[in-house]
Amino acid sequence: MSIRLFASRALLPTGWSRDVTVDVADDGTIATVTPDSRRDAAEDAGGPLVPAMPNLHSHAFQRGVAGRTGLAGADGEDSFWTWRRAMYMFLERLDPEGSEAIAAQAYVEMAKAGYGTVAEFHYVHHDATGRPYADRAEMSKRILAAARTAGMPLTLLPVYYAHGGFNAVPPLAAQRRFVMTTDEFAALLAALAPLARADGAALGVAPHSLRAVTPDELDRVITAAPPGAPVHMHVAEQTQEVEECVAWCGKRPVEWLLARESVDARWCLVHATHMLERETRALAASGAVAGLAPTTEADLGDGTFPGVVYAASGGRWGVGSDSNAIVDPFVELRQLEYSQRLFWRRRNLMQHAPHESLGTAMWQSAARAGAQACGRRTGAIEAGAHADLVVLDEDDPALAGHTDTLLDAAIFGPCRRPVRHTMLAGRWVVRDGRHRDEDAVLSAYRHAMARMGGGPA
Numbered sequence: 296m297s298i299r300l301f302a303s304r305a306l307l308p309t310g311w312s313r314d315v316t317v318d319v320a321d322d323g324t325i326a327t328v329t330p331d332s333r334r335d336a337a338e339d340a341g342g343p344l345v346p347a348m349p350n351l352h353s354h355a356f357q358r359g360v361a362g363r364t365g366l367a368g369a370d371g372e373d374s375f376w377t378w379r380r381a382m383y384m385f386l387e388r389l390d391p392e393g394s395e396a397i398a399a400q401a402y403v404e405m406a407k408a409g410y411g412t413v414a415e416f417h418y419v420h421h422d423a424t425g426r427p428y429a430d431r432a433e434m435s436k437r438i439l440a441a442a443r444t445a446g447m448p449l450t451l452l453p454v455y456y457a458h459g460g461f462n463a464v465p466p467l468a469a470q471r472r473f474v475m476t477t478d479e480f481a482a483l484l485a486a487l488a489p490l491a492r493a494d495g496a497a498l499g500v501a502p503h504s505l506r507a508v509t510p511d512e513l514d515r516v517i518t519a520a521p522p523g524a525p526v527h528m529h530v531a532e533q534t535q536e537v538e539e540c541v542a543w544c545g546k547r548p549v550e551w552l553l554a555r556e557s558v559d560a561r562w563c564l565v566h567a568t569h570m571l572e573r574e575t576r577a578l579a580a581s582g583a584v585a586g587l588a589p590t591t592e593a594d595l596g597d598g599t600f601p602g603v604v605y606a607a608s609g610g611r612w613g614v615g616s617d618s619n620a621i622v623d624p625f626v627e628l629r630q631l632e633y634s635q636r637l638f639w640r641r642r643n644l645m646q647h648a649p650h651e652s653l654g655t656a657m658w659q660s661a662a663r664a665g666a667q668a669c670g671r672r673t674g675a676i677e678a679g680a681h682a683d684l685v686v687l688d689e690d691d692p693a694l695a696g697h698t699d700t701l702l703d704a705a706i707f708g709p710c711r712r713p714v715r716h717t718m719l720a721g722r723w724v725v726r727d728g729r730h731r732d733e734d735a736v737l738s739a740y741r742h743a744m745a746r747m748g749g750g751p752a
């Protein structure tokens with residue numbers, strides 16, 4: 296059933312417009328967008344309309360670890376690596392039902408928070424002993440099912456993971472659930488292609504990182520990907536990783552990738568935290584997307600992304616909820632901007648045009664690049680795009696009195712609960728802050744977490 300929506304304010308690719316009618320076709324895409332129109336019989340959107348934010352990096356199961364890594368170790372040396380150990384311990388208990396329940400809860404939270412597509416970087420393929428399930432695609436199917444339940448459009452990125460460090464170091468015992476051969480990976484991709492198609496999901500590939508994949512394997516994984524499909528890879532998240540990469544090949548991770556691979560608009564380099572200025576400028580020129588996860592990077596003590604140089608060089612960047620300890624695109628954008636302010640001791644840094652609203656510029660940039668990274672036409676209110684839309688809640692005190700600065704208020708203001716309704720692929724999945732299935736999904740999540748054990752991960 297087609298829908299005709301009317302919003303007195305809507306954020307179009309050209310900026311905020313007034314009295315906008317949006318026609319949504321039966322297939323869930325936007326048929327036409329008409330500014331300066333009359334409402335007539337159209338449905339009132341109920342507030343200002345913005346494109347939903349693509350979430351370009353998620354590990355859904357890590358939602359179950361949120362809040363379980365706050366017990367300090369005895370030696371005062373807690374870091375990304377000790378966090379990872381705790382996360383691996385949680386994995387010992389994760390089963391397929393639990394994985395689906397946690398992912399559905401995470402995706403419901405994403406829809407409520409204003410995300411409109413999720414790129415799931417999915418690496419837990421096998422059972423807790425490291426044996427493939429009878430159906431090798433079992434865990435991937437759980438992700439597809441969770442996305443269906445939540446009504447969350449999905450870009451599924453099965454991960455190829457083979458080693459415990461540079462130079463083909465054997466994987467750790469704790470990594471046994473991730474590991475497969477490149478032939479097995481190609482078979483998994485082939486099995487997933489029709490399932491993804493049936494669900495309207497996009498399918499890409501995710502060679503995990505240079506730590507976990509040799510150059511030969513990287514070539515084979517990229518070759519196995521469907522033509523034009525997204526390629527996502529963790530890179531340069533940790534200084535230790537950069538040092539090990541230099542020791543291995545004489546180059547830094549981003550430097551090595553740009554020299555060896557045809558890094559282009561298909562690619563999303565996740566984190567890319569530790570880059571020299573020349574790497575930053577070269578990545579910006581490549582057309583690839585830097586996949587930032589500002590709250591996760593802050594939580595894990597990763598470092599500060601060189602956002603000012605990257606953005607000033609025309610680099611494309613989007614945001615993801617990554618560990619899902621925080622699920623909120625507005626907070627990701629705030630954290631990104633604040634990280635730059637603390638570093639440079641200046642303000643309003645992640646934009647270039649004078650007198651432009653920072654919030655608007657950041658939302659537009661992240662939405663556009665996030666859509667590119669997800670390989671899905673979304674992130675813009677324009678004809679032909681999927682109707683992935685967020686209606687802001689004007690009753691939020693943070694938004695009172697704002698017009699062209701609405702997104703500054705929604706990102707940086709106090710008392711923010713900025714999302715009222717969310718439409719995904721042309722269907723309302725969140726109305727007045729409630730997801731259509733949130734009670735059932737939460738109940739399944741509580742059961743799963745109780746069954747898999749509480750306490751620290």
Ligand SMILES: [Zn+2]
Nearest residue numbers: 354416529617
């Ligand atoms: Zn990640």
